[in-house]
Amino acid sequence: MNKTPAENPMVDAGWLRALQAQASQPPLRPRVPLWAGDSLIGSVEPDFLCQISLQPLSNGHEQLLKEERSGVSGWCLQGEVSAGLNRVAAALQTAGLAGVWRNEQLAVHNERGERLGTVERAAVRPLGITTHAVHLVGQTADGRFWVQQRSLTKANDPGLWDTLMGGMISAADTLQTALVRETWEEAGLELGKLGDVTACGRLSMRRPSEDGMGAGYVVEHIDWYRCTVPQGLRPVNQDGEVEQFCLMDARELLSRMQHNEFTTEAALIQAAVLGLT
Known part of the structure; x- marks a missing residue:
């Protein structure tokens, strides 16, 4: 597995190109900016927010306004960011335009990465708000991979294979606390008992979503x-979101990846581990 993709007969070069392309897909239709005050926080389809009803603020001003800035039309959220976004999220849910409601707040940042507020997780995809997640690739001493099959009832990618652990970073978490918490909740493993825990990089995804x-x-x-x-430790799911765990060697892992049995994120991360990207 240490050959380049072009030299490795096990790797379908067309599959690898298609996989990489999945990480950067344009929207299905045009989108316009979503601002909060002076800050860009997301994007929406031009008339998407016309479908919801919001009460005016206490000062009588509308909570969402259509605006044009430097020749670009978009929507601007008025007032306090967290309160305003969560009112929008509730209105989206009422209109049947939100994702699965989680009662989980995610952080909302501006283009400089500064935190401006929080919003219900169900609203982030319809509003094009940037999210952050963490994944953990787990291997045994002999190089085999611990992978999980996602629950068959998951809203996204049910039944597909994934890394040992993958989860969203909530507004209450830092990257490190999310890594610790998700490793326990999804795999029943204490991070401190795992060996050689190493940060390896960042994967950025842009693609259409069925939400909204x-x-x-x-x-x-x-x-x-x-x-x-370590030998003797086996992952055991704690939160009901994993169907099963399995050990795969590199050959089986790659074969299943090329048969599209893994989520896009997991396949891209594990392709990097295998030296394919």
Whole structure:
């Protein structure tokens, strides 16, 4: 597995190109900016927010205004960011335009990475708000991979294979606390008992989403790590979101990846581990 993709007969070069292309897909339809005050926080389809009803603010001003800035039309959220975005999220849910409601707040940042507020997770894809996630690749001492099959009832990618752990970073978490928490919740493993936990890079995803009745857009940054799972430790799911865990050697892993049995994110991360990208 240490050959380049072009030299490795096990690697379908067309599949690898298609996989890489999945990480950067344009929206299905045009989108316009979503601002909060002077800051860009997301994007929406031009008339998407016309479908929801919001009460005016206490000062009588509308909560969402159509504006034009430097010749670009978009929508601007008025007032306090967290309160305003969560009112929008509730209105989207009422209109049947939100994703699966999680009662989980995610951080909302401006273009400089400064945190401006939080919003219900169900609203981030319809509003094109950038999210952050963390993944952990787990290998045994002999190089085999611990992977999980996502629950068959998951809203996204049910039944597909994934890395040992992958989860969203909530507003209450830092990257490190999310790594610790998600490793326990998804795999029942304590991070401190794993060997050689190493930060390996960041994967950025842009692609259309089915949320918002097909009007959503994913913008996500995934920080991923590798570790060694010591002999005798086996992952055991704690939160009901994993169907099963399995050990795969590199050959089986690559074969299943090329048969599109893995999520796009997991395939891209594990392709990097295998030296394919």
